[in-house]
Amino acid sequence: AQKITQTQPGMFVQEKEAVTLDCTYDTSDPSYGLFWYKQPSSGEMIFLIYQGSYDQQNATEGRYSLNFQKARKSANLVISASQLGDSAMYFCAMREGNGNYGGATNKLIFGTGTLLAVQP
């Protein structure tokens, strides 16, 4: 069965510093996708970054990068140059199927989240 684990319930980081949020996963499907979402206090879920299981390179989106270590089944999110607006809940999620024309319709399984607080 699919499982997503986020072991850090909360993290502090100084403004302008980098921070790594941990995520490990478990699945028996060779084809899967990994996601990170940000949820500010307003409640909306904001898509940050995606990594497919067959992708050779780590995904990057602006200040966000995903440290994908397939053998260790980890998909850590790295936020560089933290900003005060980065303070939010961060969720790692996985779906089986890596998004090739149909994977998007597969359900997501979410981790328990990490609350990030950026300090000035």
Next chain:
Amino acid sequence: GAVVSQHPSRVICKSGTSVKIECRSLDFQATTMFWYRQFPKQSLMLMATSNEGSKATYEQGVEKDKFLINHASLTLSTLTVTSAHPEDSSFYICSAARVAFSTDTQYFGPGTRLTVL
């Protein structure tokens, strides 16, 4: 692009009444939408998968007669909480799957906060 709206954003109702929540994909068609609920300081739990033109698929433990889902068009899915009780108070979030590109994903609505008194 990929905007999903939800209405209402917040609703307070009396115990025993029914509440309908709408989820719309504004700039793309979504054959599949998902409904999640989130209790305070907890993760999102998938309730059901809504497919246009067919019956929804409910997750284990979710009462299909209590949480009615209708996906009548490619841009609209509705969740009706029937005979709501205080324990149904939660944050309900929908998402819509956009399948146009190989790396497409689900896009989430802003959520609906339901309070049952």
